[in-house]
């Protein structure tokens with residue numbers, strides 16, 4: 323029996339059975355032996371492809387919940403309003419620790435009352451300034467508690483730029499959505515957009531190390 327003959331019979335075993343019962347059972351045996359290699363390999367490849375797609379493309383979307391900042395904040399506008407650029411709000415305290423996100427007291431000089439017609443400013447003044455409540459900002463770069471990060475070492479010591487790690491937040495006009503990992507509760511900025519860890523920009527992944 324030639325191989326091409328074999329293949330022809332595999333495609334249509336019923337037709338083969340009609341011809342001759344003995345040869346058909348022989349073909350069945352052959353199919354169980356080496357013929358099953360084809361479908362199994364195919365299923366394996368398909369299954370592998372499907373799990374790659376699920377794992378790399380779909381599950382990151384399911385894994386992260388999207389949250390909006392409590393107030394949409396315009397950095398560009400504010401950097402133009404203050405005298406010392408970023409340091410007006412994000413500065414080092416006398417003991418060398420980094421102030422992080424500014425507290426309400428640093429906004430009050432300008433926002434004791436609503437100044438303009440921006441709905442975000444009205445919301446900010448009515449819900450936080452008047453009620454003396456701190457804004458519960460979501461921190462994109464928040465590290466797990468086990469990680470100690472020193473801004474002083476990186477900014478004063480290594481003279482690194484904010485953009486290198488955080489991306490262009492300081493020039494943005496709106497706060498981007500915050501993506502929280504449903505399982506770990508961490509920000510998506512820690513592991514980055516891509517599970518495989520490819521980075522297009524230095525700030526795509528903020529995992530320490």
Ligand code: HEC
Pocket residue numbers: 391395397400401404407408409410411412423424459460461462463464484485488491492493497
């Ligand atoms: C008038 C005060 C003010 C100034 C000036 C200011 N920021 Fe901010 N910054 C904020 C507030 C409020 C937030 C929290 C809201 C947010 O994340 O959008 C913030 C958040 C950030 C964050 C997000 C950190 C994180 O991981 O969540 C970065 C990065 C940042 N600022 C960088 C800068 C840079 C760079 C500059 C200078 C170009 C700057 N900021 C100037 C008030 C300020």
Ligand code: HEC
Pocket residue numbers: 393394395396397399400403404411424425426428429430431432433437438439440442443446
């Ligand atoms: C030096 C003065 C100054 C300081 C300090 C300041 N702001 Fe403003 N802010 C302004 C001005 C001016 C506007 C534009 C007024 C308008 O059109 O509503 C504004 C607009 C806003 C708006 C509406 C536009 C936007 O960003 O979406 C929000 C919200 C706001 N400020 C929040 C804050 C918060 C929070 C802080 C403290 C971290 C702060 N501001 C500190 C001057 C200031």
Ligand code: HEC
Pocket residue numbers: 408412421422423461463464465466469470471473476477482483484485486487488528
């Ligand atoms: C070497 C990388 C790196 C550089 C450079 C850097 N940051 Fe950060 N930043 C981080 C990390 C990591 C965190 C999270 C720290 C944590 O969770 O304890 C963070 C947190 C912050 C936060 C939120 C802190 C909080 O808890 O309120 C602000 C605001 C911020 N950075 C602003 C800045 C500004 C402004 C600059 C430039 C002057 C800057 N960062 C430079 C890595 C960096």
